[in-house]
Amino acid sequence: MADRKQPRYNQKKRAALEAAAAVFAEHGYHGASTTAIAERLGIKQGSLYYYFKSKQQALEEVCAYGIEDYVSRIDGIAAMALPFAVRLLAVFQSHLSAFRERRDAMKVYNDERLYLPESARTELHARGSGYRKTLEALFARAVEKGELRADLDSHFAALTVIGIGNAWGDLIVRDDTLDTTVLAQQCADLILRGVVQAVA
Amino acid sequence: MADRKQPRYNQKKRAALEAAAAVFAEHGYHGASTTAIAERLGIKQGSLYYYFKSKQQALEEVCAYGIEDYVSRIDGIAAMALPFAVRLLAVFQSHLSAFRERRDAMKVYNDERLYLPESARTELHARGSGYRKTLEALFARAVEKGELRADLDSHFAALTVIGIGNAWGDLIVRDDTLDTTVLAQQCADLILRGVVQAVA
DNA sequence: CATTAATTCTATAGATTCATAGAATTCTGG
């Protein structure tokens, strides 16, 4: 049916993905109707099934789309040989700007992925927890190097940082006036001074 | 129809509320069917309308139920004349244990309230932002007293603390083994050392 | 026990939903 080599198809497929993301983000997965998604795309409800096998598959793709670059960017950060403070700032910057650029899909990934069946969720979970583990390792290595206090729980710290990013991400989605750069700085600052050993 | 003076009624009404909370928490508002709620209560779908005028009203009540004591407790904390560190710990302790005690309703309040119509949402919003303002004032006063660094943004700090509480609350809901006392301590510790002026 | 009130049940109307099949249209390459 769908020839992947046609640029025309890929273009509209992505538009379909973003339409689905927008409607899922606004009404939630179950509250979103295929009619609403199709309308946003400018086609009729039935035509939507040319792009998605089912509503559920649309959710899967939106979720995957929502985290793909968010997740991939942290590997770059982890690869850089920079002081922890700079890396942490980059983590927040990356996290928050991901919410700006793919706000709908990120929100959907965070809020709606739990409605996917086990099978689909585990694949997503793998990537998500890959992110967490990388971040955790980032903390752990900084502790080893003496950049951070020795009694820091890396697991706790990583989860909290992700939690803060998601919490502000949620607010960013609903408030366009928030400046992600400033916010990232504030977040990093708050965590850092709670994490860096106090100077005696 | 429903005489509020009958203890029998109130008892089952609360059970209905908790059944609705549980199903809303698991499937989301739109994904939850009145049949599922009724089944959990041990009655038939139609009978549910003896306790709720509509599904939407059930959501309103669950949301209100979800934050009532969470919100009320912060006033007590604000009233106490204690060092900021102790108060912050109490805030986290209160926030997290609220998630333990009313896990379903709290989750529903956080995740599903946006599906309520404007009118119902504003009343809830009043209470929620009352919480934020109190917390904000708590930070501001501590800054004035010199307990915290002078350049701290109280608004940012308050929202971040709430965000952390909600993030861990979400994890608590899904993982019964997490110890809220330890967690509250870790959260307070992390924020404090990022907030208290470093000793020179 | 009998009367009244409270609670639950059955049955159903009416609306909405997802998904499919096949026809109709539009696009593309020769």
Place this chain on the structure above:
DNA sequence: CCAGAATTCTATGAATCTATAGAATTAATG
């Protein structure tokens, strides 16, 4: 311009869901 492929449309089946009405049952009270 024509042939075949790609895209969209129409129409519809079957399931599900909320809410209501009135009957039936259970509990409470004198």
